[in-house]
Amino acid sequence: xxxxxxxxxxxxxxxxxxxxxxxxxxxxxxxxxxxxxxxxxxxxxxxxxxxxxxxxxxxxxxxxxxxxxxxxxxxxxxxxxxxxxxxxxxxxxxxxxxxxxxxxxxxxxxxxxxxxxxxxxxxxxxxxxxxxxxxxxxxxxxxxxxxxxxxxxxxxxxxxxxxxxxxxxxxxxxxxxxxxxxxxxxxxxxxxxxxxxxxxxxxxxxxxxxxxxxxxxxxxxxxxxxxxxxxxxxxxxxxxxxxx
Numbered sequence: 001x002x003x004x005x006x007x008x009x010x011x012x013x014x015x016x017x018x019x020x021x022x023x024x025x026x027x028x029x030x031x032x033x034x035x036x037x038x039x040x041x042x043x044x045x046x047x048x049x050x051x052x053x054x055x056x057x058x059x060x061x062x063x064x065x066x067x068x069x070x071x072x073x074x075x076x077x078x079x080x081x082x083x084x085x086x087x088x089x090x091x092x093x094x095x096x097x098x099x100x101x102x103x104x105x106x107x108x109x110x111x112x113x114x115x116x117x118x119x120x121x122x123x124x125x126x127x128x129x130x131x132x133x134x135x136x137x138x139x140x141x142x143x144x145x146x147x148x149x150x151x152x153x154x155x156x157x158x159x160x161x162x163x164x165x166x167x168x169x170x171x172x173x174x175x176x177x178x179x180x181x182x183x184x185x186x187x188x189x190x191x192x193x194x195x196x197x198x199x200x201x202x203x204x205x206x207x208x209x210x211x212x213x214x215x216x217x218x219x220x221x222x223x224x225x226x227x228x229x230x231x232x233x234x235x236x237x238x239x240x241x242x243x244x
Contacts, residue, residue, distance in 0.1 A: 040084040046111025054100040060087040112144035
């Protein structure tokens with residue numbers, strides 16, 4: 001038998017086996033990734049639904065590389081394919097805002113736990129579907145528990161850390177409420193300025209500055225308010241001078 005035929009007989013089965021092994025490995029990886037993305041989608045959807053119910057405004061919703069801001073698009077940068085989050089603008093800085101924020105943060109882990117509870121009867125079955133449900137049940141439970149660990153990565157806080165901050169960091173939460181008040185006051189200040197109501201601008205700015213005195217407000221926000229107040233006082237002084 002020619003040497004080339006012997007080599008073909010030896011290499012071809014080995015190549016076929018390697019190809020099948022690689023294809024199987026890729027299929028398993030894709031299956032695990034799809035399951036992970038599904039669990040992240042459940043988690044973030046919990047945050048999203050409860051946040052909307054609490055009256056918060058959606059700024060960004062992301063699951064893996066799929067992102068919504070003003071429209072749906074794909075973002076493949078960095079670790080986005082392994083992450084998910086909901087960025088919402090808190091509203092109505094009233095006495096109930098802490099409870100609403102707590103419900104919003106807790107909703108993600110709770111969604112995973114509810115999903116796991118729904119999967120449990122299916123996971124108990126001895127079938128292919130039961131096996132898939134079992135993996136999803138374990139994964140959803142682990143994701144819920146992991147998200148409750150109080151850690152901070154760069155600027156992102158885990159759900160657990162946010163829950164602790166909401167419950168026990170009173171001054172930090174009051175600071176958050178202050179910045180929400182400033183955000184909601186911005187269009188009101190602009191409207192007062194457009195109408196030339198400098199007394200109204202002064203009154204609203206002074207109220208905001210009084211609130212900032214006892215909290216850890218951002219210096220640039222306080223400086224901006226002081227600038228607005230100084231400008232309003234100058235306009236009021238000009239009006240008083242012109243009236244004489």
